[in-house]
Amino acid sequence: MRLTRKRFCSFIIALYCLFSLYAAYLVFFGHRSRVPTATSRGFRKRAAPARERRGREQSTLGSEEWNPWEEDEKNEQQHRVKTSLQVLNKPKGKTDHSIQIWGKAAIGLYLWEHIFEGLLDPTDVTAQWREGKSIVGNTHYSFLTGPSVVPGYFPIDTSNVVLVLNGREKAKISHATQWLFFAQTLMKTQKLQHLAVVLLGNELCNNDWILKFLKKNGGLVELLFITYDSPWINDVDIFQWPLGVATQALMNILKQDGNDKLCWISARQQWQPQETNVSLKNYQDALLHSDLTLCPVGVNTECYRIYEACSYGSIPVVEDVMTGGNCGNSSVHYNAPLQLLKSRGAPFIFIKNWKELPAILEKEKTIVLQEKIQRRKELLQWYQHFKTELKMKFTDVLENSFLMNNKH
DSSP: HHHHHHHHHHOOOOOHHHHHHHHHHHHIHHHHHHHSOOOOHHHHHHHHHHHHHHHHHHHHHOOOOOTTHHHHHHHHHHHHHHHHHHHHHOOOSSSEEEEEEEEEETTIIIHHHHHOOOBBBBTTTTTTTTEEEEETTEEEEEEEEEEOOOOSSOOOOOSSEEEEESSSSHHHHHHHHHHHHHHHHHHHHTSSSSSEEEOOOTTOOOOGGGGGBGGGTTTTEEEEEESSSOOOOOOOSSSEEOOOOOHHHHHHHHGGGGOOOOOOOOOOOOOSOOHHHHHHHHHHHHTTTTSEEEEEOSSSSSSSEEEEEETTEEEEEEEEOOOOSOOOOOOOOOSSSHHHHHHHHHHEEESSSGGGGGHHHHEEEEEHHHHHHHHHHHHHHHHHHHHHHHHHHHHHHIIIIIHHHTTO
């Protein structure tokens, strides 16, 4: 009896040991044997379809299943979306090229904000220092502007520079010349290798002062982008650039037959250099609500109003008359004035004399609203395409001249 009890106790102890060993095996080796190569993330990915199936089945009964991995899965999904967007937006190839733009004339803002569609920090237009960055293809572009951007007092992050200057009048030319001499000093010290200039030229195309700075004349300016219909334009190293974003004879025509009542008119007898907030708002509202915008010639045929009207979808009615001075046909363009706009099929109304205006206004009365809406859309599309084309040509010319030469 005693022997039997002893055997029974031994059997119980042996059974307990076997159970303990089996439990230990399950704890330490059982999970690994079921998922031999999966990480926790892989396990969750494979478990997801099963949970989704259970969720769909239980949702029909009006119940919801708690998913302990839900937050992690959301974070992973957001990370994948973000990574995908970064891959899509990442330029092809290595982005190891850079060009810096120094904006020292108002057309620099048109270049950066309208053509490049770049942002500036800070957004305050009265700030002393503003800068922005953009990537086009494989090239990094940076833009600096503001009163605090003065020669010798700002960082030069690249050996390739585009200098935006105002050469419209004598005082501006003097300021522009100082910048060119500063660039010349940088070139001599090898801090600068390539220079292009975007120039707000003289309205009469009297720009001879810059000729000595052109590289083909022994200077340092490899490329010149210049406003108005300069006869120098050759599309090799000198290119036409848009001006960006009236007269008593026109006023007399408008007063005939009550046409002045069909138009929003605000005549100025003299130029006011600064707009007030009220006058600017009135002007923008007028463009926005006008089917046509009248653009009489001034000292030059081209004016800011043409581009401002395009921005709001208002058809420019342009006085297609060549003004005095040295502007005119060039070696590659024979359709002055406004050869840049005409060569790109600008959908404007061109007239040679304002006496043609009454007939145009009469025709406007017969155009139905739907046609006017369509015409406005087409103008906005054309203007966006015009700016995109200009950006691509500008960047292509710079990169072919600057960056290709850097490789040699």
